[in-house]
Amino acid sequence: MLSFLTRRLLLMALTLWAVSLASFFIISLPPGDYVSTLQAEAESRGELMSDAELVALRQRYGLDQPFLAQYWKWISNILFHGDFGQAFAWNSRPVSDLIWDRVGLSFFLSLSTLLLVWAVAFPIGIYSAVRQYSAGDYLATFLGFIGMAVPEFLLALVLMWVGMRYFGQSPGGLFSPEYQDAAWNLGKLLDLMGHLWLPILIIGMSGTAGLIRTTRANLLDELYKPYVVAARAKGMPEWKLLLKYPVRMSLSPFFSTVGWLLPGLISGETIISIVMSLPTTGPLLLSGVENQDMYLVGSFVLILSTLTVIGTLISDLVLAWWDPRIRHRYEGG
Numbered sequence: 001m002l003s004f005l006t007r008r009l010l011l012m013a014l015t016l017w018a019v020s021l022a023s024f025f026i027i028s029l030p031p032g033d034y035v036s037t038l039q040a041e042a043e044s045r046g047e048l049m050s051d052a053e054l055v056a057l058r059q060r061y062g063l064d065q066p067f068l069a070q071y072w073k074w075i076s077n078i079l080f081h082g083d084f085g086q087a088f089a090w091n092s093r094p095v096s097d098l099i100w101d102r103v104g105l106s107f108f109l110s111l112s113t114l115l116l117v118w119a120v121a122f123p124i125g126i127y128s129a130v131r132q133y134s135a136g137d138y139l140a141t142f143l144g145f146i147g148m149a150v151p152e153f154l155l156a157l158v159l160m161w162v163g164m165r166y167f168g169q170s171p172g173g174l175f176s177p178e179y180q181d182a183a184w185n186l187g188k189l190l191d192l193m194g195h196l197w198l199p200i201l202i203i204g205m206s207g208t209a210g211l212i213r214t215t216r217a218n219l220l221d222e223l224y225k226p227y228v229v230a231a232r233a234k235g236m237p238e239w240k241l242l243l244k245y246p247v248r249m250s251l252s253p254f255f256s257t258v259g260w261l262l263p264g265l266i267s268g269e270t271i272i273s274i275v276m277s278l279p280t281t282g283p284l285l286l287s288g289v290e291n292q293d294m295y296l297v298g299s300f301v302l303i304l305s306t307l308t309v310i311g312t313l314i315s316d317l318v319l320a321w322w323d324p325r326i327r328h329r330y331e332g333g
Helices: 002-028 034-044 051-061 067-081 095-130 135-149 152-167 186-223 226-233 238-244 246-250 258-267 270-275 281-290 294-322 324-332
Strands: none
Touching: 002 067, 002 294, 034 051, 067 294, 095 135, 095 186, 095 258, 095 281, 095 294, 135 186, 152 186, 152 270, 186 246, 186 270, 226 238, 238 246, 258 281, 258 294, 270 281, 281 294
């Protein structure tokens, strides 16, 4: 197990270096740069920027340097100083400030949605598998298909209209206008809670529907295996047998996807955040891509990649703890 962990840590470092280089290279592929975006915006307003101004701007942002020089400046500042660079389109504000300003709300929104999805989907999925082909199973299947088929942005628009029309709630955002720029207090916290249920419901609907189907399918694969039949033949109570053996084994695929949860808690649902004007990290990343803000986008990609790699390692370790078969395989390797 120790040798496995050592190999994984070395591969993590190599993977993150390759991801940082590839992401920075891909960001640099489109023609032009941030200064070109500024020039195009000025021309759309009927203004002209002189060549001297363009050269001065490129020198100011370091865009006149070769690709490898720009990459080394960025990655070395991260490694040795914890500096992710400056966001060009945000008046050269530090990228770390922009990201961490929004990470809290993104994390809270995604974590709340995740807990709701698990709390609703697992019991329904288990019931649907144990009572296969019953009326409850058919109802859960029907609702699951509806939840997966309806686009989230369409559901967001409909529920925003319902909230405004029947509940007098301001559409979009996580705060009412009077609390938008106010300091944190009890009133602002209660206002946040009053707005938070809508994006949680919208984001969680498709996730809940998909998890119900997955839980049902995994549990059905385990319910009639010989070890379950043998435990039942020995007289073990049905509820105890269900939780101790088939449910436990059917949850292994979920632990293998923990690596996807960590970046999801930070990035959130970008499309829903844009539709509902949520102050999360998703719209910030999209803005960086549109403005060719290489330091902002590169930092986002690096952070999400790091969380994915760490999450994958956690998945492997949790799986080894949860499933003795996998643990013995690691120990044997």
